[in-house]
Amino acid sequence: xxxxxxxxxxxxxxxxxxxxxxxxxxxxxxxxxxxxxxxxxxxxxxxxxxxxxxxxxxxxxxxxxxxxxxxxxxxxxxxxxxxxxxxxxxxxxxxxxxxxxxxxxxxxxxxxxxxxxxxxxxxxxxxxxxxxxxxxxxxxxxxxxxxxxxxxxxxxxxxxx
Amino acid sequence: xxxxxxxxxxxxxxxxxxxxxxxxxxxxxxxxxxxxxxxxxxxxxxxxxxxxxxxxxxxxxxxxxxxxxxxxxxxxxxxxxxxxxxxxxxxxxxxxxxxxxxxxxxxxxxxxxxxxxxxxxxxxxxxxxxxxxxxxxxxxxxxxxxxxxxxxxxxxxxxxxxxxxxxxxxxxxxxxxxxxxxxxxxxxxxxxxxxxxxxxxxxxxxxxxxxxxxxxxxxxxxxxxxxxxxxxxxxxxxxxxxxxxxxxxxxxxxxxxxxxxxxxxxxxxxxxxxxxxxxxxxxxxxxxxxxxxxxxxxxxxxxxxxxxxxxxxxxxxxxxxxxxxxxxxxxxxxxxxxxxxxxxxxxxxxxxxxxxxxxxxxxxxxxxxxxxxxxxxxxxxxxxx
Numbered sequence: 001x002x003x004x005x006x007x008x009x010x011x012x013x014x015x016x017x018x019x020x021x022x023x024x025x026x027x028x029x030x031x032x033x034x035x036x037x038x039x040x041x042x043x044x045x046x047x048x049x050x051x052x053x054x055x056x057x058x059x060x061x062x063x064x065x066x067x068x069x070x071x072x073x074x075x076x077x078x079x080x081x082x083x084x085x086x087x088x089x090x091x092x093x094x095x096x097x098x099x100x101x102x103x104x105x106x107x108x109x110x111x112x113x114x115x116x117x118x119x120x121x122x123x124x125x126x127x128x129x130x131x132x133x134x135x136x137x138x139x140x141x142x143x144x145x146x147x148x149x150x151x152x153x154x155x156x157x158x159x160x161x
Numbered sequence: 162x163x164x165x166x167x168x169x170x171x172x173x174x175x176x177x178x179x180x181x182x183x184x185x186x187x188x189x190x191x192x193x194x195x196x197x198x199x200x201x202x203x204x205x206x207x208x209x210x211x212x213x214x215x216x217x218x219x220x221x222x223x224x225x226x227x228x229x230x231x232x233x234x235x236x237x238x239x240x241x242x243x244x245x246x247x248x249x250x251x252x253x254x255x256x257x258x259x260x261x262x263x264x265x266x267x268x269x270x271x272x273x274x275x276x277x278x279x280x281x282x283x284x285x286x287x288x289x290x291x292x293x294x295x296x297x298x299x300x301x302x303x304x305x306x307x308x309x310x311x312x313x314x315x316x317x318x319x320x321x322x323x324x325x326x327x328x329x330x331x332x333x334x335x336x337x338x339x340x341x342x343x344x345x346x347x348x349x350x351x352x353x354x355x356x357x358x359x360x361x362x363x364x365x366x367x368x369x370x371x372x373x374x375x376x377x378x379x380x381x382x383x384x385x386x387x388x389x390x391x392x393x394x395x396x397x398x399x400x401x402x403x404x405x406x407x408x409x410x411x412x413x414x415x416x417x418x419x420x421x422x423x424x425x426x427x428x429x430x431x432x433x434x435x436x437x438x439x440x441x442x443x444x445x446x447x448x449x450x451x452x453x454x455x456x457x458x459x460x461x462x463x464x465x466x467x468x469x470x471x472x473x474x475x476x477x478x479x480x481x482x483x484x485x486x487x488x489x490x491x492x493x494x495x496x497x498x499x500x501x502x503x504x505x506x507x508x509x510x511x512x513x514x515x516x517x518x519x520x521x522x523x524x525x526x527x528x529x530x531x532x533x534x535x536x537x538x539x540x541x542x543x544x545x546x
Contacts, residue, residue: 008454023465024458152204158187159197159508161180161287161336 003027003035007044010036014048051144062136063092063108064115066123067101069131078102081128090118101133112136175291179514183498187508194537196525197508199336201400201481203455205437206448209399212440213433221432227424229257229408230432233439237393237408240442245368247380247391249410256409256420259430261366262288263423264392264409265330268362269296271418277327279362280318283516284311284484286336286364290516293330301326304518307486310475311340315349322357329354332364333379334371334479337515337524341479344377351382351389361389366407367480369398369449372457376479380410387412397480398449399441404434456481459527459534466538467525470545474522481528484512488521490545498523505540 005025009016018036022029039045054061070081078096082103086094093106107123109115115136124132140148167173180197187193204210213221228234234251242248249255258264265288273279275297281289283302290300303321305311313331329350333342342350354361363379380389394407407430409419429435464483467474472485487497494511501507512519527534 005454005458009458020462023462026461154202156195156198156200156202157184158193158195159180159184159510160199161178 006032006035007039010045010048014050051146053148061108061110062112062115063106064119064137065135066105066107066119067133067135068103068105068123068129069100069133070102071128071130072102073128081126084126085123085129088118088122090115090122101131171294171297175294178287180287180510183502183508183510186499186502190502190506193502193506193508194529194533194540195508196527196529196534196537197510198526198528200402200528201397201452202528202530203400203448203452205401205404206399206441206445208444208448209401209437209441213404213437216433216436221436223432225257225429225432225435227420227429228255229430230435230439233257233435233442234408236439236442238410241378241391241393241410245376245378245381247378247386247410249391250413253413254410254416256416256423257430257435258394258407258409258423259405259427260396260407261364261392261394261409262407263405263427263430264394264407264419265289265292265362265364266296267419267422268390268392268409268411268415269293269298270422271415272296272360272362273298273327276325278323278325279327280321280329280359281516282313282318282329282331284335284337284512284519284522285330285516286332287514289330289332289364298327299325302516302518304516305338307338307475307484307522310478311335311338311484312346313342313350315346315353318350319353319357322353322359326357326359328360328362330362330364332366334367334376334477335482336367336480337482337510337512337519338475338484339477339480339482340475341371341373341376342379344382347377347379347382347385350379351385354388355384359388361385362392363389364392366392366394367397368393370453370456370481371479372453372460373478390415395438395441399438399445400452401434401438401441404431404437406430406434406438456527459529459531462531463525463527463534463538466535467541470538470542472541472545481526483525483527484519484522485525486522494520494523501541501544505544507537507540507544 009021018033022032072078090107092108095104097104107115234255238249238251273296277298278301279293279298281300281302282305293300301321361379368376380386380391391410395401467485471489474483474485477483494513498509498511509523509525512522
């Protein structure tokens with residue numbers, strides 16, 4: 001049994017108590033508490049997050065994936081522009097990717113207009129951003145490793161040998 | 162209606178499975194948490210399902226060779242050699258069957274003459290004794306000791322050997338007890354088998370579901386290989402119960418006799434299932450490891466919960482069952498299981514269906530999501546309060 005198991009449990013249930021984690025992993029409670037504190041301090045555990053289905057709550061949110069073409073800066077590559085983009089509140093994710101475009105970013109807003117305005121007025125106006133290609137998200141099927149489709153029904157018999 | 166000649170005496174003498182009654186009781190009820198299920202709650206890994214769909218679209222709807230797809234037999238034999246160091250030739254010592262159930266039937270029919278005795282340590286899987294009887298043999302039950310974690314005790318088993326004894330039939334890890342036999346106990350069984358010229362019929366369907374180190378196959382014990390039949394499959398490890406595909410590995414002379422029965426009866430395991438099993442072996446190892454890790458967490462939580470309720474059990478080392486004693490409640494297994502189902506809607510299987518020494522115990526399967534296991538523990542607590 002490795003300490004890694006603690007992270008496996010926490011990753012699927014950030015709410016899990018030290019006692020519960022100790023039961024599930026077979027580790028000592030004190031050891032679990034100590035290890036979690038160490039990971040919180042060192043940044044292995046970044047934060048505890050709740051996955052909210054905002055659609056189900058009734059919030060309308062609009063997401064777009066924007067492919068951004070950037071003219072890299074001598075000596076700094078894409079870092080300056082990427083960091084500048086990442087600071088906007090509307091930006092959920094920023095990744096440098098291979099292929100025809102350079103950065104793939106995720107933009108979130110309350111409406112299509114809000115996202116479109118952000119892309120047109122903020123994102124594409126940033127120095128060294130030479131082009132943007134916006135894809136509005138239509139439907140999520142799997143998010144963060146989690147299937148969002150209805151679970152398959154349990155077809156097992158109630159009692160079997 | 163004119164009179165009919167009587168049916169088979171052998172079959173009529175075998176009682177129906179005691180599990181059936183609980184199935185009937187539980188099936189009609191709403192809101193039941195079932196700990197009575199003998200199969201994984203995970204669906205088959207998608208890569209295997211997708212491969213089977215593709216195979217169906219491309220014509221894998223025919224018979225395969227009687228022995229099964231050579232690629233699958235090779236994958237099975239390579240895996241057994243790499244994982245456990247036991248070697249079988251894919252060509253003539255390995256046969257793909259419709260699950261361990263068929264493999265067991267073939268083994269017993271190829272091995273037994275009328276009146277041959279097969280020692281069946283119990284509590285054990287419900288089909289062992291009936292399959293021995295169907296093959297014309299006589300099952301000889303030997304009770305294992307919960308205080309010894311149901312280990313195969315060569316003294317108890319040796320005491321049941323007669324000149325008619327042909328084999329010992331056991332499962333490790335075990336349904337229903339969850340016990341996994343140690344290498345040293347298996348070595349002692351092998352020594353017993355050598356000294357009395359017995360076969361070891363080893364049901365290893367739960368081989369990947371072990372929680373204290375790697376599984377030990379019976380055929381790995383010194384002197385055991387040439388008198389051991391290894392029965393394995395995909396149902397539990399790869400969550401493929403409904404596909405009906407397993408394998409049997411045995412020394413060539415016995416394997417050929419099994420092959421003879423199989424070619425006249427089953428012909429071959431389902432083609433598309435064999436394709437799915439091969440794909441599972443190739444690409445679903447991470448899925449297996451995740452499932453095993455998940456079972457292990459549930460096992461800890463559930464065994465601890467039962468222990469806190471005073472329903473003690475030896476720590477289960479494999480499969481996905483715990484087999485706690487319910488003697489502290491003063492009830493029989495049947496009373497406990499019926500009462501728990503009626504009052505608290507939790508389905509468990511009374512231990513006596515797995516053999517007379519299983520009375521005073523119930524089988525609980527933890528192949529159920531954690532929140533349901535926790536709720537089941539609360540209900541059991543209320544029931545015995």
